[in-house]
Amino acid sequence: MTPPPLDVRYIADALPDPDTDLAFLLDDVAWDDRMHARRTASFGVPYNYSGQYYDPAAMPPRITAIAARAAEYAGHPFNNCLANLYETGDNTMGFHQDSYDGLVPESAIAIVSLGATRPLVFRSLDKAHRTELALEHGSLLLMTEATQRAWSHGVPRRASTGRRVSLTFRRFTDSGGA
Numbered sequence: 743m744t745p746p747p748l749d750v751r752y753i754a755d756a757l758p759d760p761d762t763d764l765a766f767l768l769d770d771v772a773w774d775d776r777m778h779a780r781r782t783a784s785f786g787v788p789y790n791y792s793g794q795y796y797d798p799a800a801m802p803p804r805i806t807a808i809a810a811r812a813a814e815y816a817g818h819p820f821n822n823c824l825a826n827l828y829e830t831g832d833n834t835m836g837f838h839q840d841s842y843d844g845l846v847p848e849s850a851i852a853i854v855s856l857g858a859t860r861p862l863v864f865r866s867l868d869k870a871h872r873t874e875l876a877l878e879h880g881s882l883l884l885m886t887e888a889t890q891r892a893w894s895h896g897v898p899r900r901a902s903t904g905r906r907v908s909l910t911f912r913r914f915t916d917s918g919g920a
């Protein structure tokens with residue numbers, strides 16, 4: 743059986759100063775504890791993510807700069823950043839497809855990774871195919887809407903690993919995500 747096309751683009755070393763970015767995110771972000779699997783924070787336009795409502799929040803300049811870098815690779819701007827903090831290997835993200843409700847059609851979703859390398863596992867919807875990408879410190883991953891339709895993705899539990907932050911950037915329409 744041929745797997746559906748996995749239309750993703752991985753760029754290693756996409757950021758000029760990932761160590762300082764990581765320190766900023768660990769020290770200065772007010773992380774939200776409403777989710778059990780990991781801590782989160784949202785910047786930019788309001789967002790209904792995984793059953794939680796996130797108020798609009800100004801993007802700190804450091805995140806705006808990362809968004810601009812992601813925009814160069816994606817070819818369009820982003821107006822929301824959903825940040826995920828994985829403090830240990832017990833912090834996870836279950837298999838899911840990112841919703842395009844409220845997003846600009848054909849826009850990319852970008853994942854910037856900082857800290858410990860964790861695999862992002864892609865599974866075809868029929869579960870017949872599985873592939874994984876190691877998301878390294880300072881990397882950027884771009885995913886298309888077609889990929890969300892054919893594959894789910896998740897960050898599984900790991901026995902022993904260090905802290906990781908992911909920043910997921912989305913481009914909402916003016917009527918938005920909430």
Ligand SMILES: O=C(O)CCC(=O)C(=O)O
Binds near residue numbers: 826853862897
């Ligand atoms: O932490 C990651 O790399 C995955 C993030 C993700 O899939 C999401 O926020 O929808």
Ligand SMILES: [Fe+2]
Binds near residue numbers: 838839840895
């Ligand atoms: Fe996702």
